[in-house]
Amino acid sequence: MDQKSMQIDTIKKGVFSLAASPLYAYRMENGYQPVIGEGSLETEVFFIGEAPGKNEALSGRPFCGRAGKVLDELLQEAGL
DSSP states (O other): OOHHHHHHHHHHHHHHTOTTSTTHHHHHHHTOOOOOOOSOTTOSOOOOOSSOOHHHHHHTOTTOSHHHHHHHHHHHHTTO
């Protein structure tokens, strides 16, 4: 595992176990996951969402709900 991957793994573990966070109890009650992100750590462009929707929070994956569909359409129209 390279250094970037190890750093991201450390961040993910820290966020998942951050019981002192005011959102922790809410996440546990509702079965929500932190949405850390995914994809290449060597990318030149990345997207940051404002806040995860319900689908994202349940799956822990970014842009998998309605906003993700809109983003996909916009990227397709832009030829990306």
